Amino acid sequence: MTPMIQVEGLSKRFGAIVAVADVSLSAEAGTVVGLLGPNGAGKTTVVNCLSTLVRPDAGKLTVAGFDVVGQAADVRASIALTGQYAALDEALTGRENLVLFGRLQGLGKAEAQTRAGELIERFDIGASADRPVRVASGGERRRLDVAVSQVVERPVLFLDEPTTGLDPRSRRTVWDEVRRLRDNGVAILLTTQYLDEADQLADRILIVDSGQVIAEGTPAELKAKLGASVCEVRVAEPSARAVAKTALAAAGLPVTGADDLLTLPGAGMGTLGAVVRCLDTTGIQDAEINLRHPTLDEVFLTLTGNGSVAAEHPAAVTA
Amino acid sequence: MLSGRSLRTALGARNIIATVINSMLFFFGFGVVLHGVLTANGIRFGQFFPPAIVVLTMGFVAMGSAFALATDRTGGLLTRCRSLPIRSSAVIAGRLVADAAQAVGYLVVLIAAGLVFGFRFERGPLYALAFLALAVLFGVALAVAVAPLGLRAAKPQAVGSILFMLILPSVYLSAAFVPVTSFPGWLQTVVRASPFTAEVQALRALSTGGLSLRPVLYASAWIAGLLVVGGLLATRAWRREGKEIR
Numbered sequence: 001m002t003p004m005i006q007v008e009g010l011s012k013r014f015g016a017i018v019a020v021a022d023v024s025l026s027a028e029a030g031t032v033v034g035l036l037g038p039n040g041a042g043k044t045t046v047v048n049c050l051s052t053l054v055r056p057d058a059g060k061l062t063v064a065g066f067d068v069v070g071q072a073a074d075v076r077a078s079i080a081l082t083g084q085y086a087a088l089d090e091a092l093t094g095r096e097n098l099v100l101f102g103r104l105q106g107l108g109k110a111e112a113q114t115r116a117g118e119l120i121e122r123f124d125i126g127a128s129a130d131r132p133v134r135v136a137s138g139g140e141r142r143r144l145d146v147a148v149s150q151v152v153e154r155p156v157l158f159l160d161e162p163t164t165g166l167d168p169r170s171r172r173t174v175w176d177e178v179r180r181l182r183d184n185g186v187a188i189l190l191t192t193q194y195l196d197e198a199d200q201l202a203d204r205i206l207i208v209d210s211g212q213v214i215a216e217g218t219p220a221e222l223k224a225k226l227g228a229s230v231c232e233v234r235v236a237e238p239s240a241r242a243v244a245k246t247a248l249a250a251a252g253l254p255v256t257g258a259d260d261l262l263t264l265p266g267a268g269m270g271t272l273g274a275v276v277r278c279l280d281t282t283g284i285q286d287a288e289i290n291l292r293h294p295t296l297d298e299v300f301l302t303l304t305g306n307g308s309v310a311a312e313h314p315a316a317v318t319a
Numbered sequence: 320m321l322s323g324r325s326l327r328t329a330l331g332a333r334n335i336i337a338t339v340i341n342s343m344l345f346f347f348g349f350g351v352v353l354h355g356v357l358t359a360n361g362i363r364f365g366q367f368f369p370p371a372i373v374v375l376t377m378g379f380v381a382m383g384s385a386f387a388l389a390t391d392r393t394g395g396l397l398t399r400c401r402s403l404p405i406r407s408s409a410v411i412a413g414r415l416v417a418d419a420a421q422a423v424g425y426l427v428v429l430i431a432a433g434l435v436f437g438f439r440f441e442r443g444p445l446y447a448l449a450f451l452a453l454a455v456l457f458g459v460a461l462a463v464a465v466a467p468l469g470l471r472a473a474k475p476q477a478v479g480s481i482l483f484m485l486i487l488p489s490v491y492l493s494a495a496f497v498p499v500t501s502f503p504g505w506l507q508t509v510v511r512a513s514p515f516t517a518e519v520q521a522l523r524a525l526s527t528g529g530l531s532l533r534p535v536l537y538a539s540a541w542i543a544g545l546l547v548v549g550g551l552l553a554t555r556a557w558r559r560e561g562k563e564i565r
Contacts, residue, residue, distance in 0.1 A: 085395040087396045088396065
């Protein structure tokens with residue numbers, strides 16, 4: 001099966017700034033590919049090149065089998081795009097925006113109205129549908145913006161940071177819609193800076209930094225890349241923290257981290273046992289010990305070379 | 320075209336009240352101040368003044384157009400339109416049709432106000448139509464001329480303030496509100512060369528009997544020039560956009 005989105009060796013620079021360097025990716029119908037990276041990583045440039053907004057410097061890009069440079073008009077007829085900013089007419093109401101973009105894409109008057117009604121329902125826009133966009137909240141705008149991109153359903157969807165700045169409920173609505181579209185066979189390229197979003201939605205994730213793909217795989221593969229589990233030790237009593245670290249190190253365990261959170265990477269059940277025995281011998285009574293899989297955050301931060309790790313702490317074992 | 324219209328008519332409907340209020344403000348604001356001076360200098364206020372306020376208002380139409388363009392661009396609306404299978408010419412035509420519609424709206428109100436103050440189309444209905452056409456075309460031509468600014472500016476507000484500083488003095492430095500001869504000698508050259516002078520004199524010639532119609536030619540030339548140069552620059556700005564957005 002030919003992928004609906006195919007990028008081979010995409011490069012793009014703006015003046016002296018290299019925005020994207022040799023990026024390749026592909027997405028088949030009914031799958032979500034996530035581009036995950038910090039601000040300025042080049043995610044939007046990839047989307048802009050694919051949606052014919054920006055001409056690539058190098059690389060072969062096809063969307064729904066059409067070349068983005070040579071067959072731009074055909075590409076535009078195959079894609080839906082939700083950019084980073086809500087691209088709406090502020091003076092119009094949500095409903096009018098939906099009708100407007102329906103009409104712009106050749107729907108009849110009645111048809112556009114019906115479609116607007118459906119989308120208002122599906123995207124949970126009801127409450128604000130008939131007020132000018134100007135006075136809508138951030139979440140309402142974003143949902144409306146995604147809805148506008150769906151006025152005419154296309155086989156390929158580009159979502160550029162669709163949930164940045166959204167409240168949890170709006171976020172969920174957008175996520176549900178992304179899954180629904182994927183299940184309907186739409187090929188989706190999603191950019192995000194949120195690891196949990198990529199984790200939740202994407203079948204494959206490409207981690208980009210400074211315009212380059214630094215890692216690629218399924219969410220599970222990427223997590224596995226960081227190796228085995230991680231063991232964390234939190235000692236409640238401040239005065240006992242240094243003692244605990246010294247004791248663990250003396251026991252030959254690979255302990256790292258600050259005093260209040262000690263981390264032992266590459267851990268297994270053996271490590272867990274050793275930690276418990278060591279702390280017990282040292283006489284530390286009140287400590288929390290977790291054994292968990294690395295989060296995507298850690299994969300991300302390790303790969304992008306950003307030091308501190310902000311991770312979740314499911315209570316696995318408490319000593 | 321259809322798409323462009325539907326895009327803007329909805330906007331237009333909302334602005335009618337604002338249009339009426341703005342036009343009246345311009346008309347009476349300037350009118351009250353200038354009425355005495357002009358009359359004292361033997362100028363027929365009713366016939367002289369309305370074309371001036373028409374020209375100034377067309378300047379504001381162009382300003383509004385560039386502002387709207389910049390808003391659509393920075394807001395992502397233009398980007399979305401580019402990603403859709405619609406012609407860019409439809410987007411541009413939509414903008415210009417909206418500008419023209421707005422210009423017509425202003426003209427109707429301004430001329431109605433003018434009629435109250437004794438403004439008459441002394442040359443008859445055909446010239447009256449020519450007056451309207453030349454006024455609207457001037458507004459559209461100015462809008463095209465400032466479109467590149469709207470397409471390049473980082474912020475809509477910047478476009479607003481730059482054009483305000485550009486258009487207002489240009490209108491003052493023209494024969495719009497006072498006769499050319501009332502400027503000091505060296506400034507008269509500047510005033511005579513101004514497109515606003517050409518336009519206002521053309522409008523006066525089309526509405527007032529006995530004046531030479533030559534300014535109509537100059538005004539038409541200016542309109543053509545603004546359309547061509549502005550059009551080329553705007554096209555370039557539009558294309559460049561494709562290379563620069565990130």
